[in-house]
Amino acid sequence: MLIFFSGSIGDTLICLPFLRELRRRNPGETIALLHDDAQTGCRELLENSGYIDVFLTYHAESGPAGKIRLFFRLFRLLRPYRFRKLVYLLRAQRGLSFRLRRDMAFFGLLGIREFVGIHRLFELPEPSENGALPMVPHHYDLLAERLKADGIIPMADSDAVFPLSFTPEEQEKAAGWSRRLRKAAGHRRPIAVGIGGNKAVCRWPLEYYAEVLRSLIAEDNIFPVFFGGKADGERIASLCSELLCGASASSFGSLSLRECVGAMRSCAWYLGNDTGTLHMAVAAELKCVAVYSAHNYRGLWYPYGDGHRVLRSSVPCEVCFRQECGFGNPPPCLLDIKPAAVLKECRALNGEIR
Secondary structure (H helix, E strand, C coil): CEEECCCCHHHHHHHHHHHHHHHHHCCCCCCEEEEECCCCCHHHHHCCCCCCCEEEEECCCCHHHHHHHHHHHHHHHHHHHCCCEEEECCCCCCCHHHHHHHHHHHHHHCCCCEEECCCCCCCCCCCCCCCCCCCCCCHHHHHHHHHHCCCCCCCCCCCCCCCCCCCHHHHHHHHHHHHHHHHHHCCCEEEEEECCCCCHHHCCCHHHHHHHHHHHHHHHCEEEEECCCHHHHHHHHHHHHHHCCCEEHHHHCCCCHHHHHHHHCCCCCEEEECCHHHHHHHHCCCCEEEEECCCCCCCCCCCCCCCCEEEECCCCCCCCCCCCCCCCCCCHHHHCCCHHHHHHHHHHHHHHCC
């Protein structure tokens, strides 16, 4: 069985219930995952999960010549496996119906005749003249509807929204990390904070975070624990130095992505941007205060489940899909979300979770 997937940390975590169900239904079958090697985090999150046996990667190229080269490389890569079934887990996007027809033609040349996840595709709406767009279903629900058409419904036998199936070694490492965190936090309440993100358009201003966290530290006894990638290191160090409280998650021990999810369970809740770290917090069963730009569809990538608090403004240019805003970074849609509004939601969530 071949699973075709595109996406990084958030996409991978959202697909976990479906991957687990596919493994449960096919215990003795080799399950391979085909994904773009530019999408970080996918293999690291899934390697010890037991859901995937073989990881197959490709490097996407642009332009007609690049697409032709990719066609032949993929054909040579996949043909020896003689797959007979394809599970199509590509995310909802504009033009997905066209891409599906193209992909089915290619996989058909490889001898694949059974396709799963290709029905009930959701067409994302086009922006109207005034830029207003309705709330759309969550990416998880759109995938669930597609797979339900083929009789694949994940079993609700776990409290975890996105089950990672931690190994004993991973659990032990997260426990040691948690002990060191509790010692550093003392009487303060740890919360997970994600100030980074690969897209500049998704990063709420650092000075806004400083204002919110300063109040939470002084008046709500909070100890911020900053999660993020290497690119966030300088911003995290600067913020910790300014606040004189809190620490980077890495200061309590190096962690893999999977171990980070386990470590997050030691925190009370999450505050942060629209990034993979947020979906890791959801996988850790944390409630979130999430700050969203308007660059993507409202609702599509919100933290999944009930009890989260999302702040997002409406602007005429919403759903631009830009990596960086043409009006400057941070974009106006993030600058419109003031620290006072975020602080209010943080305090409300902090009061709910005891």
